[in-house]
Amino acid sequence: MEYAAVALLALYGLGYLVLGGADIGAGMLLFALGKGDRERRLVVSAIAPAFLGTEVWLVATAGVLVGAFPSLEGELLTALFPAVVTLLIGWVVRDVGLWSRGRVDARGWRTVCDVAVCAGSWTVAGAWGLVFVGAGEAGIGRAGPVPGIGSLMLAALVAAVFACHGLGYAGLRLGGAVGARVARTAGRIGAWRLYALTSAAMALVGLGIGTRLPLLETVADGATLAVLVPALLVVTPFLLAAQAGMWWLFRGRVRGPGYF
Amino acid sequence: MDAETLDLARWQFALTAGAHFLFVALTLGLSVLLAFMQTAATFTRKPVHRRMTRFWGQLYLINYGLGIVTGLVMEFQFGLSWSGLTHYAGNVFGASLAMETLVAFFIESTFLGLWIFGWNKVNRWVHLAFIWIVTITAYASAYWILVTNGFLQHPTGYTVDGDGLRLVDAVAVLTNPSTLYAFFHILGGAMVVGGFFLAGISAFHLFRRTPEHDFFVRSLRTGIAVAVPAVMFTVVSGGIQMGYVRQIQPAKMAAFSGSESELAALQAEAVARFGPGDYLPSVAAVRGAGLTMIMLFLPLLLLGGISLLLMAFRPVVLRFRLWHAVLMAAIPLPFVAMIAGWVFREMGRQPWVVTGLLKTSDAVSDVSPTAMRASLIAFGSVFALLLLVNYWLLFRTAARGPAAATLGAEPAEAAGPVLAY
Numbered sequence: 293m294e295y296a297a298v299a300l301l302a303l304y305g306l307g308y309l310v311l312g313g314a315d316i317g318a319g320m321l322l323f324a325l326g327k328g329d330r331e332r333r334l335v336v337s338a339i340a341p342a343f344l345g346t347e348v349w350l351v352a353t354a355g356v357l358v359g360a361f362p363s364l365e366g367e368l369l370t371a372l373f374p375a376v377v378t379l380l381i382g383w384v385v386r387d388v389g390l391w392s393r394g395r396v397d398a399r400g401w402r403t404v405c406d407v408a409v410c411a412g413s414w415t416v417a418g419a420w421g422l423v424f425v426g427a428g429e430a431g432i433g434r435a436g437p438v439p440g441i442g443s444l445m446l447a448a449l450v451a452a453v454f455a456c457h458g459l460g461y462a463g464l465r466l467g468g469a470v471g472a473r474v475a476r477t478a479g480r481i482g483a484w485r486l487y488a489l490t491s492a493a494m495a496l497v498g499l500g501i502g503t504r505l506p507l508l509e510t511v512a513d514g515a516t517l518a519v520l521v522p523a524l525l526v527v528t529p530f531l532l533a534a535q536a537g538m539w540w541l542f543r544g545r546v547r548g549p550g551y552f
Numbered sequence: 553m554d555a556e557t558l559d560l561a562r563w564q565f566a567l568t569a570g571a572h573f574l575f576v577a578l579t580l581g582l583s584v585l586l587a588f589m590q591t592a593a594t595f596t597r598k599p600v601h602r603r604m605t606r607f608w609g610q611l612y613l614i615n616y617g618l619g620i621v622t623g624l625v626m627e628f629q630f631g632l633s634w635s636g637l638t639h640y641a642g643n644v645f646g647a648s649l650a651m652e653t654l655v656a657f658f659i660e661s662t663f664l665g666l667w668i669f670g671w672n673k674v675n676r677w678v679h680l681a682f683i684w685i686v687t688i689t690a691y692a693s694a695y696w697i698l699v700t701n702g703f704l705q706h707p708t709g710y711t712v713d714g715d716g717l718r719l720v721d722a723v724a725v726l727t728n729p730s731t732l733y734a735f736f737h738i739l740g741g742a743m744v745v746g747g748f749f750l751a752g753i754s755a756f757h758l759f760r761r762t763p764e765h766d767f768f769v770r771s772l773r774t775g776i777a778v779a780v781p782a783v784m785f786t787v788v789s790g791g792i793q794m795g796y797v798r799q800i801q802p803a804k805m806a807a808f809s810g811s812e813s814e815l816a817a818l819q820a821e822a823v824a825r826f827g828p829g830d831y832l833p834s835v836a837a838v839r840g841a842g843l844t845m846i847m848l849f850l851p852l853l854l855l856g857g858i859s860l861l862l863m864a865f866r867p868v869v870l871r872f873r874l875w876h877a878v879l880m881a882a883i884p885l886p887f888v889a890m891i892a893g894w895v896f897r898e899m900g901r902q903p904w905v906v907t908g909l910l911k912t913s914d915a916v917s918d919v920s921p922t923a924m925r926a927s928l929i930a931f932g933s934v935f936a937l938l939l940l941v942n943y944w945l946l947f948r949t950a951a952r953g954p955a956a957a958t959l960g961a962e963p964a965e966a967a968g969p970v971l972a973y
Contacts, residue, residue, distance in 0.1 A: 340669065341665060341668075341669035342665060343665070344661045344662065344664055344665035344668075345661060345662040345665045345666075347624075347661075348657065348658050348661035348662060351624060351627060351653050351657060351658070351661070352653050352654050352657075352658050354627055354628060354631075354653065355627070355649060355650040355651075355652065355653025355654055355657075356650055356653075356654070357631075358627075358630060358631065358638060358642065358646040358649050358650060359646045359647045359648075359649060359650025359651070360646075360650065362638045362639070362641075362642020362643060362646035363635075363638060363639045363642055363716075365630070365631040365635075365638050365642070365646070366630075366631045366634070366635025366636070366637070366638035366639050366642070366917070367635060367639075368631065369628060369631030369632045369635065369917075370631065370632065370635045370917040370918060370919060373632060373917075373919050373923055373927070374923060376628060376631075376632055377632065377926075377927040377930065377931075380624065380625050380628055380931075381930050381931070381934060383621070383624060384621040384622075384624070384625065384934055384938075385934070387617070387620070387621045387624075388617075388618060388621060388938065388941070390617075391613075391614070391617030391618060392617075392618075392941065392945065394958070395614060395945050395948075395949065396945070396948070512642065512643050512646065512647075513643040513713075513718050513719065515643075515718055515719045515720065516643045516644070516646070516647050516718075516719045519647065519719065519722045520647045520650060520651070523651065523655070524650070524651075524654055527654055527655050528654075530659075531654065531658050531659065531662075534659060534662045534663065535662060537666075538662055538665065538666055541666065541670060541673060541674065542669065550669060551668055551669060551671075551958065551959060
């Protein structure tokens with residue numbers, strides 16, 4: 293049961309970093325890839341149809357964490373308080389930008405929303421860097437690490453991995469002038485290979501966080517796991533099927549602007 | 553624990569959950585109405601139903617999108633600010649939060665994306681299934697959250713083991729009466745919010761003589777026809793609850809009735825049981841909120857009942873502008889009642905976070921007041937901005953009317969303005 297709980301946490305956590313991380317990375321590059329209002333709308337259209345289905349993996353990760361590792365959830369989030377608050381603020385700002393940009397037909401409004409998407413994405417990626425650096429501190433009960441130069445550079449590196457992953461994802465989703473710009477930036481490696489490479493890097497980030505957490509020591513009581521884990525194992529295939537359907541429906545390259 | 557951190561953490565959670573509740577009330581109410589509109593559109597293929605789905609759907613999405621983010625924050629706040637709670641009671645209430653995210657919200661979010669971006673991409677029956685899945689999982693999500701909340705109000709199915717709780721009876725947790733009563737009460741309340749929202753915005757357009765008579769007469773009638781039975785259902789489900797709450801949380805009801813002698817007796821009883829301390833909730837907050845919630849029922853039922861009669865006459869629906877103005881003014885009332893009911897329920901539980909087991913002051917995280925204050929300011933200002941942008945965008949989009957709806961526009965329609973450049 294304990295191992296199944298860890299496997300579920302890994303599944304949803306890595307799922308978020310690979311799928312949701314791509315949206316964050318593409319958002320970071322919004323102004324770099326999209327020159328002008330129309331092109332930026334295309335980049336947003338590359339993120340938009342699936343973003344609800346990708347960010348939800350993080351919600352699920354938090355759910356598995358609080359359900360199967362409740363005391364770790366409390367200690368981890370408290371120990372990483374500044375990083376988690378920053379992550380949440382960035383996430384909120386990014387999402388509000390996405391949801392709002394198409395709702396008012398004025399260039400100034402869309403630019404403000406694009407800035408929110410881009411700045412919010414950078415904030416989220418940076419906060420993940422801080423979480424990565426601080427993950428080893430959890431469970432000791434310290435009120436958060438004081439980052440030195442080395443750990444700040446490590447955090448910046450994690451944020452850079454997000455950006456590269458966003459580039460790989462954008463290469464798969466976008467054609468035309470924006471797609472050509474992505475291809476030029478990526479060099480000769482090719483969109484699929486870049487995406488596979490950055491996905492692996494994102495997974496390493498996730499494993500770097502997860503393997504340093506005292507998971508088996510903090511797992512919930514057996515009676516709780518006996519109810520929770522089978523229930524989650526039963527629904528997971530349905531969730532994966534729904535996700536597969538979603539990706540199949542939105543599989544094509546972005547051809548024009550969407551609802552956002 | 554630092555007293556200042558505690559106050560700041562309580563304000564932070566109250567603002568987050570309160571803001572979230574305002575968004576959710578409208579989302580839950582509108583989603584059912586929307587699912588029925590799209591069902592009508594799919595079966596009859598009448599353009600008016602399709603246009604109604606698109607117009608009201610667009611308002612639903614604005615509110616959903618800006619509301620969803622407050623929920624994301626709330627989920628993380630349990631661990632951020634209340635790690636004492638997850639540490640002590642996590643074995644029981646963590647599982648229901650986990651079920652909420654995976655069994656309900658994961659599906660809801662995935663299918664909402666499919667619904668928004670799947671217009672004109674999938675078969676209309678499949679698209680109809682999408683909105684129904686979103687609606688049903690939204691209510692499933694509400695149920696699971698209320699399992700968590702019900703446990704905090706009235707813990708069941710647990711045993712105390714060492715310095716924490718252990719789950720012994722999952723069925724008792726899932727069928728906690730505190731959960732079930734509240735679920736139906738909130739379901740009714742959400743339909744009141746949704747119904748008056750539909751009626752009020754339709755009245756706005758009828759008042760302005762927008763040339764969309766059929767569209768808004770239908771919408772107004774739908775809104776009222778839903779709101780009136782929903783008000784009665786909400787009142788009855790609330791009334792039934794009162795006796796039960798008196799049993800499980802006598803201090804909440806004593807504070808509500810403001811009876812000094814009863815409060816003093818409960819305080820003495822609690823001191824004898826739990827040791828010295830203050831075991832009473834704030835009378836002003838509980839009584840004020842409870843009375844606000846209950847007194848709003850009268851104007852809503854009165855307005856709903858009169859509207860039910862008036863709406864039978866089409867010329868009246870089209871021309872009675874005083875009535876239109878009253879319906880517009882009534883849009884905020886159900887929101888006020890909802891938030892007052894929430895304050896009543898949550899403030900009435902204090903000083904306990906888990907009734908009789910864990911005090912709120914023992915649940916707060918070991919975070920410095922400075923860090924907590926900084927996060928309160930950050931979240932507070934973001935949420936204030938969210939509510940402002942939400943209501944401004946809702947009003948603006950509502951005022952522009954169905955002709956301006958871009959949700960679900962045919963690809964040719966959507967490309968129109970682009971081609972014109």
